[in-house]
Amino acid sequence: MKFINLLFLTAVMLTFNAKAEDLSKLINEDYKAYSDSLEHNITSFTYLDDDGSYKTYLLSSQESDNNNPIFQIGSVSKLFTAHALSNLVINGDLKLTTKVKEILPFITFKDENIANITLEQLANHSSGLPRLPVNIFVGMTDSLQPYQNYTKTMLYNFLANYELVRAPGKSYEYSNLGFGLLGNILDTYLAKNKNTTLEKYIQKEIFDKAGMKDTGLELTASQKEREVQPYIENSPTPAWEFDVIKWAGAFYSTTQDLAKYLNQFVTKTPVFDQKVLELSRTITFEPNPNMRMSLGWHITPLGSNTVYWHNGNTYGNSAFIGFTSSGKFVAVLSNSNRILDSFAVDVLNSMK
Numbered sequence: 001m002k003f004i005n006l007l008f009l010t011a012v013m014l015t016f017n018a019k020a021e022d023l024s025k026l027i028n029e030d031y032k033a034y035s036d037s038l039e040h041n042i043t044s045f046t047y048l049d050d051d052g053s054y055k056t057y058l059l060s061s062q063e064s065d066n067n068n069p070i071f072q073i074g075s076v077s078k079l080f081t082a083h084a085l086s087n088l089v090i091n092g093d094l095k096l097t098t099k100v101k102e103i104l105p106f107i108t109f110k111d112e113n114i115a116n117i118t119l120e121q122l123a124n125h126s127s128g129l130p131r132l133p134v135n136i137f138v139g140m141t142d143s144l145q146p147y148q149n150y151t152k153t154m155l156y157n158f159l160a161n162y163e164l165v166r167a168p169g170k171s172y173e174y175s176n177l178g179f180g181l182l183g184n185i186l187d188t189y190l191a192k193n194k195n196t197t198l199e200k201y202i203q204k205e206i207f208d209k210a211g212m213k214d215t216g217l218e219l220t221a222s223q224k225e226r227e228v229q230p231y232i233e234n235s236p237t238p239a240w241e242f243d244v245i246k247w248a249g250a251f252y253s254t255t256q257d258l259a260k261y262l263n264q265f266v267t268k269t270p271v272f273d274q275k276v277l278e279l280s281r282t283i284t285f286e287p288n289p290n291m292r293m294s295l296g297w298h299i300t301p302l303g304s305n306t307v308y309w310h311n312g313n314t315y316g317n318s319a320f321i322g323f324t325s326s327g328k329f330v331a332v333l334s335n336s337n338r339i340l341d342s343f344a345v346d347v348l349n350s351m352k
Contacts, residue, residue, distance in 0.1 A: 023047075023350040027057045031343055035059045039234045042069055043334040046255035047347065048266065048327070054259045069228045070214055070252050071333040072239045073319040074312025075176070077251035079261075080202050081183045082123045082296030086279045087205050094189065096120035096284070100159075103185045107156055111163040121168050122175075122182040124285040124293035128166045129178045133158040144315060147249070148241040155184065155244050172287035176248040183247020198247065209271045210260045215253040217246060227252070228335040230316020237316040237337075249312065258321050258331035265308070266327040281308065307348060311341050320344035324351075 027045060035041045038061055045057040058067060088094045100122075101107070101115035109115040113128065121127040132146075135158050139149035159181070166173065187198035194201070199217055207215050219227060230237050242250040264270040265277060285293040292299040297308040302324060309322030318340045323329035328351040332344045 023347065026346060026350050027059070032059055034338075034343075036061050038231070038336055038338075040229065040231050040236075041334065041336050042066075042228050043332065043336075043340075044069055044071075044255040045330065045332050045347065046259040047330040047351065048259070048263065054256065054263075056256060066226055066228070068214070068226060068254050068256060069333075069335075070219065070223055070226045070254055071228050071319065071335060072230065072314055072317045073251055073253050073258075073333065074240075074249045074314045074317060075179075076253075076258070076310050076312040076319045076321055077247065077249045078179045079296045079310055079321075080206055080251060081179055081186070081198075081247040083206055083276070083280060084186055084198060084202050085119055085123055085182065086276045086295055087201075087273070088186065088189075090273060090275045090279060093193070094119060094186075096123075100181070100185065103189050104156070104159075107160050109159065110161050113164050113168055114159055114162065117168045119182065119185065120284055120295070122178045122185075123295040125172050125174050125178060126169050126285045126293070127175060127178045128164040128168045128170070128173065129162075129175045129181070130173065131175050131177065133162070133177050144237055145241055147245045148243065150243050150245055152184065152244045155181065169285075172285065172291075172293070176245060179248035180245035184244055187247075206261070206272075207257075210257075210264060212253070212257040212260050215251060215257045215261075217250050217252070219252055223252075228317075230314065230335050230337075232316055232337050239316070240314050249314070253333070255331040255333050258333075259329065262321055262323050262329035262331060265323050266329060302345070302348065307345070309344075311339070311344075313337065313339060322348060324348060 035043055041061045043059045046054050049055045089096055096119055098119050100117045117127045135154055136150050140146060141149060183198055190196050190198055190201055230239055264272045270277060281294050283292045283294055290301060298310060300307055306325040307322050312319035316337055318334045318336055318338060320340045321331045330344055330347045332340050334340055
């Protein structure tokens with residue numbers, strides 16, 4: 001969940017060669033050279049082939065019999081939280097204009113602007129909230145686990161006392177805090193009104209419907225055997241542990257599962273409600289001409305196409321998923337902290 005380098009990624013998407021590289025060469029030669037430069041790298045790619053099937057490449061700098069590895073996906077998790085919001089809005093349970101204070105009325109806000117932040121603003125990073133709450137460092141006991149001890153009580157105390165430096169709805173500020181808050185709000189609403197949790201809701205409405213059997217906040221014993229050890233360069237590092245901010249970056253998945261999710265946005269016969277998919281893609285904020293926001297998705301020009309994307313980075317994992325307006329998609333996961341964005345965009349660009 002490191003800061004997204006939007007300027008870099010936008011530049012990459014706007015300036016590549018118009019002649020697409022051969023996809024097989026790109027993955028098997030160009031990326032393999034990068035992968036082999038790391039001692040313990042495992043990278044999985046799944047994309048939509050021309051025949052409509054999913055094709056997976058698995059590159060490893062060492063021999064492995066793990067043919068469907070599981071990774072922590074970091075901020076790609078935000079898409080599931082935003083999708084749950086879209087689902088609740090289409091079903092008439094919530095509105096994009098629902099305010100923070102409506103779901104969390106027990107908080108006494110020093111800054112009324114925070115109380116009036118809408119769910120839409122949380123989902124498109126225009127809430128005015130900072131990337132991280134300043135009090136996150138108070139409870140931090142392990143530098144490798146920045147979110148582990150950040151509790152609901154700490155979140156509510158921050159919201160009660162913080163004063164925004166920018167007005168909601170006016171500018172883009174990528175915020176893990178904002179998405180953690182969004183998830184907490186949805187979880188609070190579901191517990192009170194639907195007798196369920198956000199985790200169970202996402203499982204039922206997204207993962208079960210799409211057949212994503214290897215995606216979730218917790219792994220089973222057999223799934224843990226396929227979990228890939230994260231690395232900072234060549235040094236092992238633990239997967240991140242979360243408390244209240246988990247909705248911003250705690251999910252695990254595989255590229256094959258993420259392909260099932262991405263396919264819902266390009267297929268003519270989705271299992272998700274078409275209205276939910278349309279709302280998820282609808283532009284809700286435009287920070288600049290080359291980057292727009294829907295609910296969770298970043299939307300950027302890609303040659304003659306448009307790409308809807310999100311990346312994710314923990315201290316030892318990298319992730320990128322994206323689909324194009326022409327109906328192509330790619331999911332890339334790696335157990336390295338090196339950012340995958342430019343390579344993933346090259347893969348998208350190489351698809352005929």
